[in-house]
Amino acid sequence: MALSNILRKHLPWTQEPLIINAPMSGAAASELAIAVTLAGGLGQIGFMNNIQSLSKQLESARRGLQGVTKILPNPQVLPIGLGIIVFGSAVEEWISLFAQYKPAVVWLSFASADEFGAWTEGIRRASPDTKVWVQVGSVTAAVAVAEACHPDALVLQGSDAGGHGHKDGANVISLIPEVADVLREHGINDIPLVAAGGIVDGRGSAAALVLGASGVVMGTRFLAATETRVPDAYRDAIFNAWDGASTTVRSRVFDAIWGPNFWPIAYDGRCLRNKVYEEHQKGIAVDRIRAWHYGAMREGGTEPLEARDVVGIWAGTGVGLVKTLANAGDIVREVREDTKTRLSTAACLCNPIRVQGSP
Ligand SMILES: Cc1cc2nc3c(=O)[nH]c(=O)nc-3n(C[C@H](O)[C@H](O)[C@H](O)COP(=O)(O)O)c2cc1C
Incomplete structure (x- = not known):
């Protein structure tokens, strides 16, 4: 099965190309996740180091997404992702949350391959329908994580990304193809790759898909969304x-x-x-x-x-292209449509119309 079809199967409400908001701790709460999911993307809630606060957000997402949930093949699954910053936390503390809310995706970041392995096992035990995504920033980390826990998707975070990331990183332009090649050399052909870092519009999104990504994550661009919790x-x-x-x-x-x-x-x-x-x-x-x-x-x-x-303003290198306040749903639709236009335009480059009379 094509890797993007795997994601479509896991996230049946989403539209192609898959647009995802980064689970930005403190900024991405239920309002943003609901709006992105309702627009056919994967909406995500960022980490809060407190079970009560996260439960409140998940409860609110559950209420806001009843219309989507009831048409899903498995209506038990909450059609959002939930970001977890892994270092410093033990999976046992969060198991009850995964079991109760069954988020479609749990996105893990910032830990070793062994820690991700333990978390993946715990999440899959608590909520078998939840898909585990792991964000990594290097080829070495991608291979180690793929071998340690075989996540349902790998998020490849390039060095242009806003917020925390690998100190020694690479841009998505080399990271995505090299990870794809090296995983294949290791006999791993079934983990979809998702791109993050520096993507703020249809141009970046189309480029990421051409590089081999099956979905596109944006953090900095969604800081401009009305539903994102950031001070003026x-x-x-x-x-x-x-x-x-x-x-x-x-x-x-x-x-x-x-x-x-x-x-x-x-x-x-x-x-x-x-x-x-x-x-x-x-x-x-x-x-x-x-x-x-x-x-x-x-x-x-x-x-x-x-x-x-x-306060320190976390932002990626694409910040100069983020200029106007907009609803998150409009951002998703605009980037999705522009991605398709850019891909069609690029495809035309391979079939230039011959000028009459030219050789
Ligand atoms: C304000 C902000 C907060 C973030 N918080 C998190 C987080 O809590 N967990 C995480 O895995 N990544 C976090 N990130 C990184 C994103 O997951 C993602 O890799 C990044 O936003 C992609 O790059 P971009 O900002 O250029 O779109 C954050 C990014 C930003 C801008």
């Missing part, structure tokens, strides 16, 4: 940014600024450049920057600070 100042910073190559940067300082950095050493994150990063680049020790940062944030601070200096 955060969204304005996204709309005002351009040239992601110079306005965004990957660093671990964006986590270290808040206190001890608990993130495993393999990961950093891409944010808009800010004062914290600039000071760090000058060689100033993180505790000195932290003291300034907390001081400046305190009410009555004397320095005028931009949102990017205070």
